[in-house]
Amino acid sequence: MQRHFRKDKNGLWSAPLPFIQPKPQTPNNRYQAWKRAQILDSSLSKDSKKREHFVTFMSKVISSGAAEVAPYEIPGECWYLPLFGVYHPKKPNQIRGVFDSSALYEGVSLNSILMSGPDLTYSLVGVLMRFRKNRIAVTGDVEQMFY
Numbered sequence: 495m496q497r498h499f500r501k502d503k504n505g506l507w508s509a510p511l512p513f514i515q516p517k518p519q520t521p522n523n524r525y526q527a528w529k530r531a532q533i534l535d536s537s538l539s540k541d542s543k544k545r546e547h548f549v550t551f552m553s554k555v556i557s558s559g560a561a562e563v564a565p566y567e568i569p570g571e572c573w574y575l576p577l578f579g580v581y582h583p584k585k586p587n588q589i590r591g592v593f594d595s596s597a598l599y600e601g602v603s604l605n606s607i608l609m610s611g612p613d614l615t616y617s618l619v620g621v622l623m624r625f626r627k628n629r630i631a632v633t634g635d636v637e638q639m640f641y
Contacts, residue, residue, distance in 0.1 A: 504559075512608055514607055520571055520602055520607060521602060523573060523574055523597075523599035524574055526574075526599045527574035527576045527577075530597075531576075531577065534578055543587075544579075547579075548589050551579070551589050555591065573604055575593040575597075575604065577592065577593055578592050595608075
């Protein structure tokens, strides 16, 4: 896996997906992703504002290089990520696209064939206790970190 890390012309690093070994064969789930896209399209077509929010979101993701438009036909093995959108109650003018890597197709999901890392979720009590350690506390929000 180390030899597949690369730096692009903009200085950004990319790494391969950490598949479990031996990597199981993945079925082509294009039909499933297409059906989910149609459902998303029909729900967005009922509200032009929601459609505009989603187009803005996807434009950001694509222009940042975190995703690309998939070609119609991909030779060989491939997996499409189904997508849906959710709104936060406090941010009604901003949709968040969710790439559904847990979507099952023929008993396989992207999550099921990727290695899982350690649980990095901190307990709330631990976070609050660490805030008491020092005089200054810093928090942050990283936009589009996981795309």
